[in-house]
Amino acid sequence: MVVISDIVVQGVQMLLVLLLAPLLTGFVRKIKARLVLRQGASVLQPYRDLLRLLRKEVVLADNASWLFRVTPYVTFAAIWVAAALVPTFATGLLFNWTADLIAIVALLGSARFFLALAGMDVGTSFGGIGSSREVMIAALAEPAMLLIFFCLALVAGSTQLSTVANFMASSYVGLRVSLGMAVIALIMVALAENARIPIDNPTTHLELTMVHEAMVLEYSGRHLAMIEFGAFLKLLLYISLIACVFLPWKIAVFGTGPLSYAVGAGAYIVKLAAAGFFLALFETATAKMRVFRVPQFLGAALMLGLLGTLLLFVSRSF
Numbered sequence: 001m002v003v004i005s006d007i008v009v010q011g012v013q014m015l016l017v018l019l020l021a022p023l024l025t026g027f028v029r030k031i032k033a034r035l036v037l038r039q040g041a042s043v044l045q046p047y048r049d050l051l052r053l054l055r056k057e058v059v060l061a062d063n064a065s066w067l068f069r070v071t072p073y074v075t076f077a078a079i080w081v082a083a084a085l086v087p088t089f090a091t092g093l094l095f096n097w098t099a100d101l102i103a104i105v106a107l108l109g110s111a112r113f114f115l116a117l118a119g120m121d122v123g124t125s126f127g128g129i130g131s132s133r134e135v136m137i138a139a140l141a142e143p144a145m146l147l148i149f150f151c152l153a154l155v156a157g158s159t160q161l162s163t164v165a166n167f168m169a170s171s172y173v174g175l176r177v178s179l180g181m182a183v184i185a186l187i188m189v190a191l192a193e194n195a196r197i198p199i200d201n202p203t204t205h206l207e208l209t210m211v212h213e214a215m216v217l218e219y220s221g222r223h224l225a226m227i228e229f230g231a232f233l234k235l236l237l238y239i240s241l242i243a244c245v246f247l248p249w250k251i252a253v254f255g256t257g258p259l260s261y262a263v264g265a266g267a268y269i270v271k272l273a274a275a276g277f278f279l280a281l282f283e284t285a286t287a288k289m290r291v292f293r294v295p296q297f298l299g300a301a302l303m304l305g306l307l308g309t310l311l312l313f314v315s316r317s318f
Contacts, residue, residue: 009254009261010084010094016265017083017240021232022046024239024276031280046232050225058221061122071118072219072226075111079230082107083237087244089264091162092254100159101149104241105142108193111230112138119215130214133291137199137211140298141192144185147305151182152245154312161244162254169248178315181308183246188301190238192294194231197283199294211291236272239279243271 026043033040060068082104084095112134119131153159155176156167167173192199195212216227244251252264289297 006094009090013088013090013093013095014080014084016088017233017236018080020269020272021083021229021236022050024236024272025232027273027276028235028280028283031277032284035280035284046228050229053220053225053228054222056221058223061218064122064218067114068118068121068218069223071114072223072230074114076226076230076233078107078111078114079233079237082111083233083240085161086237086240087162087165087251088240089268090252090254090256090261091165091244091248093162096162097160101152101161101164102146102159104237105145105149108234108237109138109142115215115227122218124218126214126217130211130217133211134215137192137294137298140295140302141189144189144298144302144305145193147302147309148182148186148189151178151305151308151312154309155179161241165244165248165251166253168245169251178308178311179246181304181311183242185301185304185308186238186242186245188297188304190242192298192301194235194238196235196279198286198289199297201288239272239275240268243268243275247271 023043023046026041026046029045030040030043085099085104085107087093087096116131116134119127119134121127149159152164155173155178156164158164158167173179191197195201200211200213212231216224219227250263250267252260
């Protein structure tokens with residue numbers, strides 16, 4: 001009975017992230033439109049876009065290999081599994097104990113690896129440019145992400161997200177400079193990994209500025225739907241990760257009952273809405289930076305993660 005209950009709660013969490021991911025993207029787009037005094041599309045527009053793409057026929061280049069065909073499904077599956085590992089409304093769920101923060105980095109890195117290969121598979125210039133820029137961003141974003149996680153692991157004593165969230169929700173944390181550096185670095189990495197302003201602009205189709213969009217320009221139909229859905233899930237994943245680690249208020253502890261889960265789910269939706277609003281506000285007030293300045297931006301995130309980790313080592317040595 002306990003095992004069935006574990007599976008049901010974990011299934012609800014996986015279904016919840018699937019349902020909320022397009023809604024979060026639609027909400028961010030709507031807020032951005034309202035901030036510049038436009039009506040904007042409905043918050044449900046991403047669902048309609050996905051359904052429209054799923055109904056369309058797939059168009060493939062003559063020289064597209066099996067890698068090009070399987071990449072959308074591999075990418076979507078890897079990101080969905082990674083999203084399922086992050087506690088959203090409750091800690092201690094079934095999947096939370098099967099993998100840790102390092103596994104999330106590995107899953108996201110695998111998804112990026114396949115997408116970059118698929119971008120070069122058909123041999124177009126746009127795909128090659130997008131893949132090379134994506135790998136350049138990953139070369140700095142992934143080490144920064146690992147240093148942030150090392151910093152969190154040193155504070156909480158574990159790389160398991162449920163343990164980290166429970167520790168951060170306790171009164172033992174206090175104010176720490178290293179955690180302040182980690183949260184700033186994680187937000188910078190999240191902007192880069194999700195192709196958001198100022199690193200990338202997902203709505204642009206100019207050759208000089210495209211990064212992520214250039215890689216997926218050859219995809220259509222259900223393949224493009226899977227890639228778009230994966231991008232929605234990735235944004236939700238990073239916001240859930242920030243909320244779980246740095247804002248774990250009202251998150252339920254596994255086994256405390258349906259009422260605690262309902263409160264945790266309500267708090268989680270409020271956190272998503274607040275994060276979506278601030279993301280839209282930031283993107284409205286910020287311009288996209290030039291590509292050659294991206295290493296400086298991510299280099300700052302890398303240094304913040306490194307300084308936070310070193311600060312913990314130094315403070316513990318006395």
